[in-house]
Amino acid sequence: MEVTSLEKFGRRLRIAMIGGGLGSYIGESHRIALRADGLWDLVAGVFSRDYSLSKATGRQLLIDPERVYTDHHELIRAESLRPDRVDAVIVATRPSSHAGIVIALLEAGFHVVSEKPLTSSVDEAIAVEDALVRSGRRLLLTHCYSGYPMVRMARDMILRGDLGRVTAVDTEFANGAYAAGAPADAWRLGSAEAGEAGMLVDLGTHALQLATYVTGARVSEVAARLDRLSPGHEIYDSAFLDLTFDNGAIGRCWSTYQAAGAVHGLRLSVYGDRGSLAWDHESAEVMWWRPVDGPATLLTKAGPMATDGALTASRFTAGHPDGYGLAFANLYRDFAEALIAESVGNDPGHFLSRLPGVEDGVHTLDVVEGALASHTADHARVKVPTRTRLH
The missing domain is CATH 3.30.360.10 (Dihydrodipicolinate Reductase; domain 2)
Known part of the structure; x- marks a missing residue:
């Protein structure tokens, strides 16, 4: 029997989420979707600007408390140093914050799953596209x-x-x-x-x-x-x-x-x-x-x-x-x-x-x-x- 790409890879992809805390319709939509085929493990995140809500979301999702971060800057710093760093990060925040977060993630070498719209303006979207080309990473825009x-x-x-x-x-x-x-x-x-x-x-x-x-x-x-x-x-x-x-x-x-x-x-x-x-x-x-x-x-x-x-x-x-x-x-x-x-x-x-x-x-x-x-x-x-x- 032919060995699949997943068998060669040897593990599920690790993913983090920014936004999408408890009570978020779109956050739960992403979590249902990523679990469906057993190809992803959600292992880290910044689920809300309210750290108490973010921690509560992490507890419900059985995520290691050390991998529930205060903001995307801390997530990038900490995950970049881990031998088991995440492969990709979901950005499920409000549109005005997308560009800064997505560009920072790409520059740090993470693949990105971004909620739509990509950004709030064409200029920001072009900046994201430029960052994507420079990074050599991949970006999925969830036009579901x-x-x-x-x-x-x-x-x-x-x-x-x-x-x-x-x-x-x-x-x-x-x-x-x-x-x-x-x-x-x-x-x-x-x-x-x-x-x-x-x-x-x-x-x-x-x-x-x-x-x-x-x-x-x-x-x-x-x-x-x-x-x-x-x-x-x-x-x-x-x-x-x-x-x-x-x-x-x-x-x-x-x-x-x-x-x-x-x-x-x-x-x-x-x-x-x-x-x-x-x-x-x-x-x-x-x-x-x-x-x-x-x-x-x-x-x-x-x-x-x-x-x-x-x-x-x-x-x-x-x-x-x-x-x-x-x-x-x-x-x-x-x-x-x-x-x-x-x-x-x-x-x-x-x-x-x-x-x-x-x-x-x-x-x-x-x-x-x-x-x-x-x-x-x-x-x-x-x-x-x-x-x-x-x-």
Whole structure:
């Protein structure tokens, strides 16, 4: 029997977490995801700016108290000296702190798993990208929806030409989180983290990344209308973007916190000259395929028409839902496989090609910056920078 890369590597990858303490939804999402395949051990962290909460989180997670640190500076100093230092660090803090923490980790030689958005601004995102290139490390940006089997199936089908020439992309993240008011601690409604475009940075980047992930195209131009549907909000809580892609397709993207009654609200449709695909996160196990020369077909994950990408991302047979947690876990599994492959001298490219990374972070923030400029210029079309891709 062939020896696997994990057997050659000889251990699980060790990981630390910054942020994500007790009561944190996103922190627990990361912990569920990293445990799913037994490839990671969470052994250290700074789980909160409140050291007492950080220690309480460490106790609940059975982490050695000596490896629960006061801040990321102490984590970097202490872990760098340990013979069993962590291989990677999760950054699950608020967006305004990402750049400084991520750059410090990369410069110290750690791989990074970063919550999205990558940073709060394009300039900071480019600084992270520069640090990543200098470090020779790897960075996973957890745009978790790209781990769903049907999203990966859409990508495979578009890549092999099933839709023909892609002509239009329609995506939205129409969420009703704050349509009926907001709690006093709803920091996403303030401008401190990402300025007036905070909602677009939070929700819109997910929808934009989904569109670019499945099509392989980048946004080349944007025209935007930004609104405050709730007058008391500091941020624009609704954004309509009119998009042009670098493959010639047109598109639109709507994101909002004010879609009253919406449960989640993430959707994607892609149209080509040979057919179209439609996926809705609230029915994530299926996707409509409507070819121009045949009947509409409801595709299922792990079903008879599933692509390799969909099958690899499916943990259970068709009819047995995988869900959000395992879509998230697919990112952690692929990232672990890439790091382990690289460590034992194998090519990690196959695993890295499935994953969102620093380029996704830079590009989506480029689009956000273009949208702000467009809105300020009476909704004029604004060119989005064309940047050299790392891979």
